[in-house]
Amino acid sequence: METIDLTALKKYTRETGQATHPELLDARPLEHVNKIEIDEEHITIEFDEKTTRYYNANEITHREWVYKYNDDPAFVAAVGRVIELARRHLKDLPENVACPPGCAECCSGYEPFVSKADVQRIADHLGLTYGEVMREYVVARPSADGYHVGWLRKISDDIADRCIFLMGPRSGRHYCGIYPARPHDCRDFSPIGCEDVDTSLPRRSAFKIGAAFQPKRRSRNGRRR
Numbered sequence: 001m002e003t004i005d006l007t008a009l010k011k012y013t014r015e016t017g018q019a020t021h022p023e024l025l026d027a028r029p030l031e032h033v034n035k036i037e038i039d040e041e042h043i044t045i046e047f048d049e050k051t052t053r054y055y056n057a058n059e060i061t062h063r064e065w066v067y068k069y070n071d072d073p074a075f076v077a078a079v080g081r082v083i084e085l086a087r088r089h090l091k092d093l094p095e096n097v098a099c100p101p102g103c104a105e106c107c108s109g110y111e112p113f114v115s116k117a118d119v120q121r122i123a124d125h126l127g128l129t130y131g132e133v134m135r136e137y138v139v140a141r142p143s144a145d146g147y148h149v150g151w152l153r154k155i156s157d158d159i160a161d162r163c164i165f166l167m168g169p170r171s172g173r174h175y176c177g178i179y180p181a182r183p184h185d186c187r188d189f190s191p192i193g194c195e196d197v198d199t200s201l202p203r204r205s206a207f208k209i210g211a212a213f214q215p216k217r218r219s220r221n222g223r224r225r
């Protein structure tokens with residue numbers, strides 16, 4: 001770790017190009033790192049992303065730490081080694097960053113939370129009303145901040161069961177029945193580091209998606225058909 005002599009800030013700034021006014025020094029720890037970028041002069045770390053929700057918009061902010069490393073030979077060498085290591089691992093990435101077709105193990109045992117916008121999107125997609133989607137497909141449990149209104153139902157009361165919208169008879173044949181309208185939680189789900197993957201599935205086999213999910217309509221006497 002480098003120690004900055006606070007009595008020689010101007011000299012340090014001149015030599016390194018880094019701002020060192022005491023009020024600009026941010027001594028808080030880096031937490032929840034979102035992105036690390038390395039160019040030929042700087043390492044930039046984006047962290048602590050925060051979403052502030054307003055009535056009709058979200059404001060996303062993050063903090064940033066930039067280190068100008070190119071005048072530190074030991075650091076340059078270390079960065080070179082990291083880049084080389086990353087290059088070697090890049091060969092494995094196509095296998096690691098994509099789900100094997102038809103897996104969808106995460107659509108069981110995982111309960112995607114839904115916001116009002118998610119419910120409305122699913123309702124529009126299925127040709128139902130907001131209330132119908134809430135009643136038929138959502139376990140209503142508003143979050144403390146009021147943003148989420150509940151989570152998607154399973155086909156039974158067992159939380160490890162399949163999502164009500166999951167189609168396909170077995171692993172390797174699964175697909176999401178409301179894919180274009182799926183909740184934000186599902187869109188955000190990353191396969192990187194996923195431990196639920198069904199490793200028996202071939203990654204390069206052809207996979208044909210079947211019919212989309214169709215809601216059960218109620219007849220006039222209230223029965224489903």
Ligand code: SF4
Binds near residue numbers: 104105189194198
């Ligand atoms: S690999 Fe993981 S993230 Fe991808 S579908 Fe399977 S369980 Fe879900």
Ligand code: SF4
Binds near residue numbers: 163175176
């Ligand atoms: S909505 Fe689709 S992607 Fe999300 S859990 Fe259900 S089946 Fe999976």
